[in-house]
Amino acid sequence: EAGVTQFPSHSVIEKGQTVTLRCDPISGHDNLYWYRRVMGKEIKFLLHFVKESKQDESGMPNNRFLAERTGGTYSTLKVQPAELEDSGVYFCASSPDSGNYNSPLHFGNGTRLTVT
Amino acid sequence: QKEVEQNSGPLSVPEGAIASLNCTYSDRGSQSFFWYRQYSGKSPELIMFIYSNGDKEDGRFTAQLNKASQYVSLLIRDSQPSDSATYLCAVGGDNAGNNRKLIWGLGTSLAVNP
Numbered sequence: 001e002a003g004v005t006q007f008p009s010h011s012v013i014e015k016g017q018t019v020t021l022r023c024d025p026i027s028g029h030d031n032l033y034w035y036r037r038v039m040g041k042e043i044k045f046l047l048h049f050v051k052e053s054k055q056d057e058s059g060m061p062n063n064r065f066l067a068e069r070t071g072g073t074y075s076t077l078k079v080q081p082a083e084l085e086d087s088g089v090y091f092c093a094s095s096p097d098s099g100n101y102n103s104p105l106h107f108g109n110g111t112r113l114t115v116t
Numbered sequence: 117q118k119e120v121e122q123n124s125g126p127l128s129v130p131e132g133a134i135a136s137l138n139c140t141y142s143d144r145g146s147q148s149f150f151w152y153r154q155y156s157g158k159s160p161e162l163i164m165f166i167y168s169n170g171d172k173e174d175g176r177f178t179a180q181l182n183k184a185s186q187y188v189s190l191l192i193r194d195s196q197p198s199d200s201a202t203y204l205c206a207v208g209g210d211n212a213g214n215n216r217k218l219i220w221g222l223g224t225s226l227a228v229n230p
Contacts, residue, residue, distance in 0.1 A: 004159075035218075041222075042120070042220040042221060042222050042223075043160075043204070043206075043218075043220040044220070045217050045218060045219075048217060056217060059217075091159065091160070104162040104165070105162065105218075107159035107160050107161070108159055109157075109158060109159045110159060
């Protein structure tokens with residue numbers, strides 16, 4: 001079984017530019033989550049998809065961030081325009097369901113975003 | 117503001133010893149508690165989860181939960197150098213069952229010395 005894959009693994013962009021991060025969850029996992037870790041801070045929840053629907057986007061920092069999951073498969077997270085404080089590691093995770101404790105989150109290796 | 121607190125470490129233990137990692141959380145309504153291990157440059161990997169008061173054992177790992185004290189711990193018996201990593205405590209939510217909107221601690225760095 002292929003794991004959660006994220007692309008790119010690293011991205012360095014200038015302030016004001018646009019970056020799109022991609023996450024491919026494990027096949028068949030309806031639930032997809034985005035998390036972010038800013039250097040020196042704890043991992044923070046961004047949003048949760050169930051299939052193609054946004055279940056909870058309460059963690060999205062502001063309207064410069066746009067997440068999509070067309071067709072309920074892969075997801076993209078676009079940052080436009082990027083600011084310095086957006087730098088960090090963006091993790092994607094998936095699970096078959098959201099309520100079963102025996103169904104753990106599977107994390108991707110993350111995308112390290114650096115905004116200069 | 118819901119918070120999860122962990123000592124950042126580093127916690128250093130000799131090989132074969134017991135490593136004890138601790139975590140406190142602020143939201144008394146929290147329902148689910150997770151310990152993740154993260155090697156440098158890698159993704160978090162679930163080690164244990166617990167949601168009832170008491171102890172839960174899985175191999176060399178034991179999770180302990182005390183909801184009255186809002187405290188959860190992870191014990192690693194017979195520590196191995198391969199256990200050296202950052203251990204993240206995460207606390208999840210609500211009674212509706214969405215235990216994946218996790219509140220994370222900063223993590224405790226563990227070093228097991230041969």
